[in-house]
Amino acid sequence: MAGLVIEKLSKNFGKTAALSNVSLTIKDSEFLILLGPTGAGKTTTLRCVAGLEKPNQGTIEMDGRLITKLSPAERDVAFVFQSYALYPRKTVFQNMSFPLEARKLSQTEIEQRVNEIARKLAIDGLLNRRPAQLSGGQQQRVALGRAMVRQPRLFLMDEPLTNLDFTLRVEMRAELKRLQNELAATFFYVTNDQVEAMSMADRIAILDHGVLQQVDTPENVYNHPANLFVAGFVGNPRMNFLDCRIDKNARVIVGKDDLWRISLTRSLFEKVAQHKGGGEAVFGIRPEDVELSNEAETDMIRAEVYVVEPLGDRTIVDMRLGSEIIKVKVAPNFEAASGDSLGMQFDSERFHVFDKSSGEIII
Amino acid sequence: MADTQLAQRTRTAQFEGQIRPRFSWFTDRWIAISFLTPTMLLLLFISIFPLVWSLYLSFTDWSVIKDANTAPQWIGTANYLELLTDNRTWQRFVVTGQFVVPAVVIELLLGFGIALLLNRKFTGRGAIMTLLLIPMMLSPIVVALFWRFMMQGDGVLNYYVVNLFGLEPILWLSDRYVAPWSLVIVDVWMWTPFMMLISLAGLSAVPNYLYEAAAVDRAGTWFRFRHITLPMVMPLLLIAIIFRTMDAYKLFDQAVVLTGGGPGRFTQTASMYLYDVAFGQFNTGEGSALGYIMLIVITALANLLIRALNATKST
Missing domain, CATH: 2.40.50.140 (Nucleic acid-binding proteins)
Structure with a gap:
């Protein structure tokens, strides 16, 4: 079980409220996409779940365990950043083995896992390169790989496809969905691209100005929008x-x-x-x-x-x-x-x- | 419509007719030349000519005082051979090295450490930064003067040594073992802020998401420092080291004011020795040769550091 329960989450930056009273439940093995315009508080929500941001109010529960006050390291989540956040002076292999080394796994096990994931993501030919020598799409795969080697049950993804060009984005959309199916992991994914949300998500949560507008399947969000905002935001x-x-x-x-x-x-x-x-x-x-x-x-x-x-x-x-x-x-x-x-x-x-x-x- | 166009065309034609012949020679190339000429002339007289002339003089036994009216006498590499076989020369370079290495290392460690402490938001950060930068902004002579004042036998430093720690007063500037370290102390006091400033520039350029990724990946503090901070800041640190090494290598003013090279010659740096040869004994030829030896040493040193810098960049 890697269900996530967010209860009445609020976060202020100074006097600006970034999130107010967001409650959201993500089921085990679900692909949930948090959709909203820029500045809606999507990334803040994700960062609160990862522990990179401290919420002012509310609780976050994972597998029935309260994690609100835990450090990012103690939460056992994987985070894929929009900018990929690859360690620039390390090779692809070193980037991917980094989280495993921090967990003090044996060298043979680290190699085995990295190679397996690299093959799955079709980056096994790039293991000795450095991030600067990779294309955007390859960097993106490495970032995904670094998240996957740890075999976490919850993946947090902050607009991972935004920096890719259009063709690659379409390709990666399908691939991400396939991966999520294959891993049977829980994906909590943030984007401002409604096509991404419609095409990949099991359920979509729509956020505007820090307030949750609707949480439902893509079909229902499209056909039965909860309010004017959702109706206007989804659909092109x-x-x-x-x-x-x-x-x-x-x-x-x-x-x-x-x-x-x-x-x-x-x-x-x-x-x-x-x-x-x-x-x-x-x-x-x-x-x-x-x-x-x-x-x-x-x-x-x-x-x-x-x-x-x-x-x-x-x-x-x-x-x-x-x-x-x-x-x-x-x-x-x-x-x-x-x-x-x-x-x-x-x-x-x-x-x-x-x-x-x-x-x-x-x- | 057609009329106005025609009128415009004739007007530009007239205009061009007036301007063209008078200024047509004034091309971009000429503009470039006319802007560059004064600088090039200045450079030629105060930099290039002395460089070439001193190189020539270093192969003669000319003295600006004794031989002012006679032509320089070519003696080949005699000056160089004499200097390089003279124990005194080596002694000066050892003194210089014993100053440069500890000074730059301590400045680097302190400066980088302070930068790590300052690389976060807290109230009063701006004020603290300004205060820390003051030593660097003072004139080296001024700094040396008031450190001499503090380090003299009955100075404030010895007051603390005697009254606080109950020790014998220390001869900061006249003990042959302490005086070199006094030079290091003053240099560290003055130039640590420089290392701090450059380190801080490097640190603030490390993107925050790398630390966040590391935090999620369960990396410890040492791991983060070793694998993110240090490699990202390294190129800038090396540049700071190059600057400081080259600067410390030619130490002159502070040493002159603080110790005057004493006791004996125990704190006489290469620069001071050069001054002594060229303007104390007025052996202009030999002084020029020593100047070139110093130049070769520092160029070699700088090249090693630059090679290290390029190595960090390419990986």
Whole structure:
């Protein structure tokens, strides 16, 4: 068991609160990714778990053992740094054997373990080189290897792929996921890249301004965001947001001039009724849940094409609707040009309504 | 539109027509030459000419006083042979070495140690740093003067030796065994801050994440110092050692003020001996030769250190 339980963790730097009341449970052998924008407190959380930062409040438990007050060395975690933190004057072998030597293992066992991990990471040909002679991707593997030789049950990773170029990052994403499966170890991984989070994580925890927003599977985070922040942060291009209100007849009326209205089903309306917000709300719809059509039908909204961005595998069309821009994801063969007037329709089952003041999801 | 363009073109043409002939010779190359010439002339007269001339003189038995009106007499390598076979010369180099090695080593250990202590945030760090740097900023003569004052027979140092420890007063500047160490003490007092400053620059350049990685890897303090701090700071430490060695090797002013080379010749450094030969006895030729011997020694020494520096860099 290498479960991790973070309870009500708070950390201040001077007067700035970096983390407030973060509670998070990571299951054994789980790949949990902490996702959030820069400055959200992701790295601080990780550093608190590693013992490199002392939290002001809260507890951290690993395998049922309270580790909040232990030194980093006593916690038995492995940390992979964004900058890799390889020891510059040591060879790859020495870098990887360093944590084992500190544990006073026998020389034969050290060699055996380092060689085994090096083979697994395909760096066994580089063992005599120094970090400066390696490419970014190779350095990254060495950093991973140094974490792996100790066979820790908990890996802490601080944006380990951020400094890699795009192709390598995509490659390493798959590899990390495979490794995690193979090792059956617990990964606690920090990133600001939602693609990394969506593609690798068993569960994603989303952090903003030191406050945990949602913890759920990638599918649920995408399809059922807990609030406006999560809805806007996850997804590319981001979700379209429009002002809306809900009237007494259980209809959602979108836009200032009753742009679009939809009658709610019974169960959805019950959700709305339970919610004690005012009438002010925000309507959210993802770019792929909007349909564009050249043949104008009566129930369609007419809008003007503002910009067309072909991306190869898909095309993003920016539609102008008064002062608002609505991004729509369409098939790459969809033909449109700036200035065209098109019909636009929202998917009546795949939309969200958020409370405007609290940001909480209503539907 | 077309009109204004045309007007502009004719104007630039006129402009060029005026400027070109007068300044066209003034190319980048000429600018470079005109900026460099004064420096090169100055260098030629105060540095290059004396260098060449003294090299010539070192092969003659010329004296600036006795032979002022006669041409230098070429005597080949006689000056060098005489100096190198003279026991006194070797004695001066031994004195110098016995000063340089302990002074630089102690300065290095103390300076690096203090830098390790100062390499963290605490209140009053700036004030302490400034205070520690003061000795380095003083003139060597001033430093030597007040240390002589403190080290004289009835000085403040002996006051403590006698009244605090109840010992016999120490002849700091006139005992043949103590005086060389007094020179070391003064030099350490003055130049430890320099070692500290450079060490501190090296220490603050060690990225913190390396220490954090080491902490997670369960590395002990000694391990961290030996495998992260020391290798990362080593190149800068070597540079500091080169500077200090070259500087200590030519020790002159402090020794003149403190001991004057005494007692006897027991603290006469190579530089002082050179001064004595060239400007005490006015054997200009022999003095020049001694100067070149000193130059060769320090160049060799510096080269060894620089080789060590390059070795740390390439690995």
